[in-house]
Amino acid sequence: MYHYVRNNPEPTDRIGYGLSIEPVLFRAHVAFLAERGFTSMTVRDATRALTRGEGLPSRPIALTFDDGYADFFSEAWPILRERGMTATSYVIVDLMDRPRYLSRVQVRLLSEAGVEIGSHTFTHPDLTSLTGVRLRREVAESRLALAEIVGREVESFCYPAGQNNEATREAVRAAGYRSAVTTVHGYASAASDLAALPRVRVYGGMGVASLASLVGETPPDPAIWSAFLADRPAP
Numbered sequence: 001m002y003h004y005v006r007n008n009p010e011p012t013d014r015i016g017y018g019l020s021i022e023p024v025l026f027r028a029h030v031a032f033l034a035e036r037g038f039t040s041m042t043v044r045d046a047t048r049a050l051t052r053g054e055g056l057p058s059r060p061i062a063l064t065f066d067d068g069y070a071d072f073f074s075e076a077w078p079i080l081r082e083r084g085m086t087a088t089s090y091v092i093v094d095l096m097d098r099p100r101y102l103s104r105v106q107v108r109l110l111s112e113a114g115v116e117i118g119s120h121t122f123t124h125p126d127l128t129s130l131t132g133v134r135l136r137r138e139v140a141e142s143r144l145a146l147a148e149i150v151g152r153e154v155e156s157f158c159y160p161a162g163q164n165n166e167a168t169r170e171a172v173r174a175a176g177y178r179s180a181v182t183t184v185h186g187y188a189s190a191a192s193d194l195a196a197l198p199r200v201r202v203y204g205g206m207g208v209a210s211l212a213s214l215v216g217e218t219p220p221d222p223a224i225w226s227a228f229l230a231d232r233p234a235p
């Protein structure tokens with residue numbers, strides 16, 4: 001679970017820092033995952049493989065990017081593409097075309113290039129506080145609005161701030177999504193509830209050593225990764 005891939009523009013913005021990976025460090029993350037033979041998949045493809053009982057590639061990984069920030073297009077995607085990797089970007093439909101957010105045109109281009117576009121609602125509310133028509137709008141209608149933009153079916157959903165309960169999970173299923181991700185720490189498997197998939201969080205400044213441990217790998221070779229090994233201290 002990534003958010004921004006950027007140099008945090010406001011040093012005093014601790015929340016922003018906590019959600020940001022510098023592009024140079026993100027490049028190291030991706031190179032490390034490639035070195036260890038990870039195969040990146042979209043959440044859509046991983047979900048299909050789990051649902052159908054199909055085999056998964058060795059070391060499957062689904063990189064997700066929440067909130068639809070513009071730096072996914074300008075920073076993250078070029079780095080991923082160089083390595084032949086893909087990702088799932090969860091966009092907030094009403095924030096597209098706003099400053100710092102992906103534009104509709106970028107979202108469409110990403111989708112055409114093989115990035116999965118998932119819904120992160122219209123307005124990023126706490127869904128557990130909504131009922132009836134308002135819940136349905138954020139979950140089901142955002143899926144249809146996004147499908148219009150990308151020109152294909154939208155299969156994956158992401159709960160704002162991970163907040164979900166039985167009513168929201170049911171709304172996700174009823175809307176026709178095949179999966180929904182949370183912020184619960186864990187690894188998805190065939191035994192997971194597809195309407196509440198766990199993830200692991202990449203925090204601001206996370207070095208390659210912490211990333212390795214997060215994805216269950218042995219520690220990186222310090223000789224190769226020295227510049228990117230340690231967590232970068234918060235400003």
Ligand SMILES: [Zn+2]
Pocket residue numbers: 066067120124159160161
């Ligand atoms: Zn979010």
